[in-house]
Amino acid sequence: MDSKKLIELLETMLRIRHFEEEVGDLAARRKILGSVHLYIGEEAVAAGVCANLRQNDFITSTHRGHGHCIAKGGEFRFMMAELFGKTTGYCQGKGGSQHIANFDLGILGANGIVGGGMPIASGAGLSIKMRDTNQVAVCFFGDGCCNNGVFHESLNLASVWNLPVVYVCENNQYALSVPVKQSSLIQDYYLRKDAYGIRGCKVDGNDVIAVYEASKEAVERARKGEGPSLIECKTYRWRGHYEGEFDRHYTYRTKKEIEEWIEKCPIAQFKGYLIENNIITQEKIDQLEKEIQRELLEAVAFAEDSPAPKPEDALAGLFENE
Amino acid sequence: MREISYADAVVEAIEEEMDKNEEVFVIGEDIGRYGGAYFANPKLWNKFGDERVRDTPISESAIVGFALGAAITGMRPVAEIMFCDIMTVAMDQIVNQVAKMRYMFGGNVKVPLVIRTPIGGFHNSAAQHSQSLESWFAHVPGLKVVMPSSPYAAKGLLKTAIRSNNPVIFFEHIQLYRQKGPVPEEEYYIPFGEANILREGKDLTVVASAVMVHRVMNVANKLEKKGIQIEVIDPQTLCPFDKETILSSVKKTGRLLVVHQACKTCGFGAEIAAIVAEEGFDYLIDSIQRLGAYDIPVPFASNLEDYTIPNEQRIFSAITEFLGK
Numbered sequence: 001m002d003s004k005k006l007i008e009l010l011e012t013m014l015r016i017r018h019f020e021e022e023v024g025d026l027a028a029r030r031k032i033l034g035s036v037h038l039y040i041g042e043e044a045v046a047a048g049v050c051a052n053l054r055q056n057d058f059i060t061s062t063h064r065g066h067g068h069c070i071a072k073g074g075e076f077r078f079m080m081a082e083l084f085g086k087t088t089g090y091c092q093g094k095g096g097s098q099h100i101a102n103f104d105l106g107i108l109g110a111n112g113i114v115g116g117g118m119p120i121a122s123g124a125g126l127s128i129k130m131r132d133t134n135q136v137a138v139c140f141f142g143d144g145c146c147n148n149g150v151f152h153e154s155l156n157l158a159s160v161w162n163l164p165v166v167y168v169c170e171n172n173q174y175a176l177s178v179p180v181k182q183s184s185l186i187q188d189y190y191l192r193k194d195a196y197g198i199r200g201c202k203v204d205g206n207d208v209i210a211v212y213e214a215s216k217e218a219v220e221r222a223r224k225g226e227g228p229s230l231i232e233c234k235t236y237r238w239r240g241h242y243e244g245e246f247d248r249h250y251t252y253r254t255k256k257e258i259e260e261w262i263e264k265c266p267i268a269q270f271k272g273y274l275i276e277n278n279i280i281t282q283e284k285i286d287q288l289e290k291e292i293q294r295e296l297l298e299a300v301a302f303a304e305d306s307p308a309p310k311p312e313d314a315l316a317g318l319f320e321n322e
Numbered sequence: 323m324r325e326i327s328y329a330d331a332v333v334e335a336i337e338e339e340m341d342k343n344e345e346v347f348v349i350g351e352d353i354g355r356y357g358g359a360y361f362a363n364p365k366l367w368n369k370f371g372d373e374r375v376r377d378t379p380i381s382e383s384a385i386v387g388f389a390l391g392a393a394i395t396g397m398r399p400v401a402e403i404m405f406c407d408i409m410t411v412a413m414d415q416i417v418n419q420v421a422k423m424r425y426m427f428g429g430n431v432k433v434p435l436v437i438r439t440p441i442g443g444f445h446n447s448a449a450q451h452s453q454s455l456e457s458w459f460a461h462v463p464g465l466k467v468v469m470p471s472s473p474y475a476a477k478g479l480l481k482t483a484i485r486s487n488n489p490v491i492f493f494e495h496i497q498l499y500r501q502k503g504p505v506p507e508e509e510y511y512i513p514f515g516e517a518n519i520l521r522e523g524k525d526l527t528v529v530a531s532a533v534m535v536h537r538v539m540n541v542a543n544k545l546e547k548k549g550i551q552i553e554v555i556d557p558q559t560l561c562p563f564d565k566e567t568i569l570s571s572v573k574k575t576g577r578l579l580v581v582h583q584a585c586k587t588c589g590f591g592a593e594i595a596a597i598v599a600e601e602g603f604d605y606l607i608d609s610i611q612r613l614g615a616y617d618i619p620v621p622f623a624s625n626l627e628d629y630t631i632p633n634e635q636r637i638f639s640a641i642t643e644f645l646g647k
Contacts, residue, residue: 058395091428101427108394109427113418119384120419123391123399130347130373131396150414153384160379317429318464320487322514 001209003279005051009208010274011288012047013267016067018292019076022300023066023083027243031304032083036097039067041206041238044266045170046071048211049138049231052219058106058124058137060117062170063098064237065110068140073105076299086306093309094317106135114175115141115148118167122154125163125228136222138166138215144175146189155230159196164222166215167230170205172237177252190232198228205233206266209273236261323506329361329499331473332438335480336400338509340370343398346484347374349389350402350438359404360440360499382408386415386437393435393489394423400484403439406493407453420489421464432487436480440494441532443583443631449619452627454532454584459491460560460593466490466514467560471535473503475558478512485511495532515562519571523551525645527571529594530581531556534632538581541637550647560590568594569602576607579644583631586614613640 020040026032039046042064050059050071061068069079074090082089082100090100101109108124111117121139128135145151146169158165169189173180180187193200199221203210211233218229238258240249249258274280326334340346348366354377357364367375378385382403389399403409409416416437424431443452460467466488470476476494483490520535521542530538535556542552553571557564572578578598580591591612598610615631632640 060391089428091426091430094428095426099426101430103394103431108391109423111419113414116387116414116419119387119415120391120394122384123388123393124395125391126388127392127395127397130392137391150383150387153379153381154387157378157381157384157388161376318425319466320424320429320432322486322488 001212006274006279009047009051009212010267010270010280010285012051012071013043013208013270014289015292016043016046016070017267018289018296019070019079020066022296024239024243026083026300033085034096035242035244036083037064037242038239039064041261041265042170042172042235043067044208044211044270045168045205045233045235046140048208049140049166049168049215051212052216053106053136053138056106057135058108058121060108060121060124060137060139061110062117062140062142063110063112063114064142065098065100069100069107069110072107074100074102074107076295077302080299080303081306084303084306085308086303087309087313088302088306092313115145115150117141118145118150118154122158122163122165125158125165126161128164129161134223136164136166136219138168138219140168140170142175143169143171143173143180143183143189146192147183155192155196155198155228158228159198162225162227164225165228166218166222167228168215169230169232171232171234174237174252176241179252188232190230193230198230200230200232202232202234205235206264206269208266208270235266236264238262323504325502326473326505327500327502328473328476328494329363331477331505332480332494333361333363333365334505335477335484337366337369339481339484340366340374345396345398346400347376347397348400348402349376349378350385351378351380351404353377353402358402360496382412383415386412386420389435389437390415390420390423390433393433394431398434398484400436400438403437405451406439406441406455407450409437409439409455416459416465416491417462421462424488425464433489434487435489436483436492437490438492438494440496441583442496443620444497444533444627446622446624446627448622452620454582456493456531456560457584457588457590457593460590464489465561467493468514468558469493469531469560470558471498471532471556473501473505475512475518477505478510479514479558482511482514493532497533512558514559515564516558517564517567518556518558519553519567520556521552521554523553524575525550526552526577526579526641527555527568527575528552528579528581528641529555529557529568531560532583534581534583537632537634537637541634541641544638545641548642548647550641550645552641565597565601569598569605572598572602573605576605577644578606579611579613579641581613581632581637584614585617586612587617589614608644611640611644613637
């Protein structure tokens with residue numbers, strides 16, 4: 001992989017990390033209301049996968065979706081405005097954190113229902129195949145989705161129809177509080193690929209290059225008409241299930257476990273790798289982060305300064321006029 | 323005018339729209355070479371093949387969700403769920419995804435998706451194949467709800483549904499599939515939100531949908547011999563709902579009875595009654611009456627089923643008792 005691409009991967013991860021830290025802070029200060037589910041610790045997955053996608057490729061995302069949106073090209077200011085419930089947000093304040101979508105960027109929406117996006121991404125794959133457009137659809141979902149009926153319905157039918165869909169399981173090891181080992185006898189969900197006769201693999205979800213390489217292969221296969229794949233990325237969520245969970249996450253996991261995973265930070269690891277291989281300097285990284293931070297502050301100001309919707313705007317947009 | 327069956331009218335509507343627009347395709351169970359669970363009409367599959375007439379495994383969430391994913395990315399799917407009772411299996415996709423997507427995403431997406439599903443009943447199909455669940459869907463903002471009672475309406479409304487950029491739940495009725503009626507050769511569309519006055523009368527307004535329209539019309543003939551003239555209105559679409567036609571009828575008759583196959587409690591009749599009570603109270607010279615199925619699952623045995631869902635005798639008695647005649 002060339003240096004430019006490697007630095008882009010780092011930049012995407014940093015963009016996600018900074019955005020999420022800012023959102024966490026804003027949520028704590030009650031500047032952002034409602035549930036926000038942060039992606040901190042899992043950045044390598046969205047960054048590694050989306051680096052293989054074109055603007056007109058599709059993704060579906062989850063309740064923990066900010067990272068996917070950023071990696072697919074979502075702009076800070078429109079995302080932030082949405083989180084603030086402003087008219088300038090991606091959904092004009094109608095969606096909020098769990099429903100950000102932008103069809104121009106191929107983002108078919110985050111989803112508040114676990115598994116909700118699986119058949120939708122698959123249907124986008126069907127549409128690609130029927131329209132013969134050489135696009136790819138990527139479906140992001142968590143380990144919590146793997147035991148929901150739509151997982152089976154979607155992978156099964158997508159494999160029967162040989163659809164250009166890449167199913168990316170972000171196994172952060174807990175479905176809210178219930179660990180994978182309590183949810184399935186088989187700990188590696190990617191093994192289910194064999195049940196559908198499709199390709200698939202397991203990767204270290206904190207290793208952005210590994211995620212990039214695995215999804216590159218899957219995206220290329222999909223684009224060539226060679227059908228769907230199932231990639232499982234083992235990773236970990238640093239924060240609570242949602243901001244506001246506070247220390248309740250110690251009811252289902254230990255401080256030690258969280259600290260061990262923070263040690264395996266995907267961004268720190270990748271920074272170290274890039275510096276060690278003389279691909280980027282610490283100074284350059286600092287500069288990059290400073291720029292991201294500046295853009296973020298602008299986005300927050302944009303969101304704060306943007307007009308709130310009028311109450312009666314609530315009534316608009318249910319149906320297209322006909 | 324030629325007469326064709328309700329089932330053939332449905333197939334013809336889909337065929338015409340598929341001919342016109344390559345984005346239109348059908349997806350569902352047993353709709354291919356088998357020709358549909360009730361239709362025995364493989365015309366669409368014969369003409370358009372596997373690619374555009376997509377038989378699926380028994381995966382209702384996938385049928386609806388795949389159709390939705392296709393609809394928002396450039397296709398115009400017509401999905402079929404074999405019974406409306408089975409819509410329950412796909413409820414997340416219908417209620418949380420299909421219905422909400424456009425609004426939730428700030429109005430920035432079109433959802434040109436039709437979900438066709440038949441209502442059963444009256445043929446010993448028992449509790450899980452005889453429900454009429456239209457009020458569930460009318461209760462969810464973001465869905466158009468259509469319920470044709472004739473071949474003419476089925477064709478014209480389905481063509482409108484397929485042309486629509488909004489999601490439509492299209493309820494057909496298994497008991498009506500074989501019924502024939504006049505359908506012009508020329509193309510036509512029936513707009514949503516226009517009730518159909520099937521019979522004019524001065525004594526009572528009766529609102530009914532789907533099969534109940536036919537039962538009420540038969541009863542109307544018998545009542546006429548007794549000197550009672552009822553006005554029969556089929557709303558045709560529950561969302562949008564043409565309340566003006568019903569209000570102006572009640573203004574004329576002063577009385578309202580709603581008849582539906584669905585069980586009475588929280589049936590769509592409750593909504594119609596509430597609308598008339600709110601907006602037409604001054605027109606009323608009597609209380610509003612509702613006649614629906616008893617609030618029990620539909621039983622199997624013929625006489626039990628016949629007792630449960632309003633039959634002509636019950637409709638007749640309800641009206642004569644209501645009018646005190």
